[in-house]
Amino acid sequence: MKRLACHPERKRGISSWRTFSGLASMAQAEIPRLRLGMTRMAALLGLGLLSACSPALRGTGDLGLVVERADGRLMVVENSGNTKLASVAGLGDLSHAALVYSRDQRFAFVFGRDGGLSKVDILTGAIVGRVMQSGNSIGGAISQDGTLVAVANYTPGGIKVFDAATLEPVADIPAIGGDGKPSKVIGIADLTGKRFIYTLYDAGEIWIADLADPKAPKLTKYTNIGKLPYDALITGDGRWYLAGLFGEDGIALLDLWNPDKGVRRILDHYGKGKEALPVYKMPHLRGWAAAGDEIWLPAIGHHQVLVVDKGRWTEKARIDVAGQPVFAMARPDGRQVWVNFAVPDYSKVQVIDTQTKKVIKTLEPGLAILHMEFTPKGERVWLSVRDSDKVVVYDTETLEPVAELPAARPSGIFFTNRAHKTGL
Amino acid sequence: MHLLGAVTGAVVSVLVAWPLAAAAEISPGRQAKLRDMVDQDCGSCHGMTRQGGLGSPLLQEDLVKLSAEAVVETILEGRPGTPMPPWKFMLSREEAAWIAAYLMGELK
Numbered sequence: 001m002k003r004l005a006c007h008p009e010r011k012r013g014i015s016s017w018r019t020f021s022g023l024a025s026m027a028q029a030e031i032p033r034l035r036l037g038m039t040r041m042a043a044l045l046g047l048g049l050l051s052a053c054s055p056a057l058r059g060t061g062d063l064g065l066v067v068e069r070a071d072g073r074l075m076v077v078e079n080s081g082n083t084k085l086a087s088v089a090g091l092g093d094l095s096h097a098a099l100v101y102s103r104d105q106r107f108a109f110v111f112g113r114d115g116g117l118s119k120v121d122i123l124t125g126a127i128v129g130r131v132m133q134s135g136n137s138i139g140g141a142i143s144q145d146g147t148l149v150a151v152a153n154y155t156p157g158g159i160k161v162f163d164a165a166t167l168e169p170v171a172d173i174p175a176i177g178g179d180g181k182p183s184k185v186i187g188i189a190d191l192t193g194k195r196f197i198y199t200l201y202d203a204g205e206i207w208i209a210d211l212a213d214p215k216a217p218k219l220t221k222y223t224n225i226g227k228l229p230y231d232a233l234i235t236g237d238g239r240w241y242l243a244g245l246f247g248e249d250g251i252a253l254l255d256l257w258n259p260d261k262g263v264r265r266i267l268d269h270y271g272k273g274k275e276a277l278p279v280y281k282m283p284h285l286r287g288w289a290a291a292g293d294e295i296w297l298p299a300i301g302h303h304q305v306l307v308v309d310k311g312r313w314t315e316k317a318r319i320d321v322a323g324q325p326v327f328a329m330a331r332p333d334g335r336q337v338w339v340n341f342a343v344p345d346y347s348k349v350q351v352i353d354t355q356t357k358k359v360i361k362t363l364e365p366g367l368a369i370l371h372m373e374f375t376p377k378g379e380r381v382w383l384s385v386r387d388s389d390k391v392v393v394y395d396t397e398t399l400e401p402v403a404e405l406p407a408a409r410p411s412g413i414f415f416t417n418r419a420h421k422t423g424l
Numbered sequence: 425m426h427l428l429g430a431v432t433g434a435v436v437s438v439l440v441a442w443p444l445a446a447a448a449e450i451s452p453g454r455q456a457k458l459r460d461m462v463d464q465d466c467g468s469c470h471g472m473t474r475q476g477g478l479g480s481p482l483l484q485e486d487l488v489k490l491s492a493e494a495v496v497e498t499i500l501e502g503r504p505g506t507p508m509p510p511w512k513f514m515l516s517r518e519e520a521a522w523i524a525a526y527l528m529g530e531l532k
Contacts, residue, residue: 070463070472095467095468095472096477136477154476201478247505278510278513344514
């Protein structure tokens, strides 16, 4: 216990954190039956001590998690000083892992590829709940009021909904498409009320599940939206839901202010006249970019980023880039769009100036850039550099690197300000 | 009948043996890179533990249902109409054969 005493010379109480997450894991190892209780006790004990040591008290607004995909581990990081605070292990298969935050920005709900749903306390660096909810999952969402967490599954398909406080199951909603077969679910997002919107990959349908009465979820289905929808996004205002189609040259759009008008197709034939190039990694729409009245999207099968007029949904411009874009993400002020690429061009990142629509810089921070995350006000961006085993932080004005953190095969980076954004 | 069976058997054994022969051409450094590609780049769609994702599972029990040649062709040419791209722009036939044998459990 001595080790938990106050050491004013220690920065930000990081050492105390480590000690006390170690205490939590010791408790887990020794008394498995009391795991949750002990972890909570350790957390309370830790909080008490943290309150006693005022330098260690902290909020979560500048915290985040970095996925170390090959090790099933998360790094707890803070973006004011660009440091790592703790490691959270034991999260299973984190290839293509995603997560959402509780509305108090303290807990992360982590969706693993192996169907594991884990609840992680980022203040203590401990797993406080974990369920194996399916055989294979891709992502999830948290309801507007923060009470429900929904997970989108590949195997056996469909969504499962859990109580965010306890991880008790609330609803299990299979996704049997019009073709009578179970479908993989992609592109899940939260809507107003206790509603979730998602897309059926195999069946080509968009569904809305209303869990106002969790015992009897109400489903609204939009069928025949197009072939092989691979990902979807919802605009930050919650009005527009766009599903990118891999099997067709276009995007399915649903206006959630006018849901009775149904799904319509936009940007038909955006690749017309050109043979599509191989797509070595599916683009992600979730990191969508909105800059003013423009939406920036990775073109499928083209080494281009599309600029779309938001509202009219017509193509305004397309910008040639260094490869097949995976993420096109706007700096929070919309002044720049940062783009990363699929293999074999995945060691480059390009910065586009949204006013001139020109690539202003091509960066090569290391091998295999998988993900980018802006700090809440956008003065910095964090890049995960998978094959160089590091995370690099860039200043978005000077476009120069300002910090580097070692990380084992990092992929997704998620800052807590996502907690207050629709669709994230 | 007997002869046909023998010929079929010979063809099958050639196809199974072929990736192993081709694999001998790949340098140890390149083999490490290919192993990594399977984990990381194939893993994006098929899962790092190969249990599948948007792409189908690549577990040994799934792949033994296919011929080695079919696996090699899928790697090189992709599956048109699905997101599986042709990797021939990044991999030689020998490298694809090495990956097929690796996935099918014939190589470590």
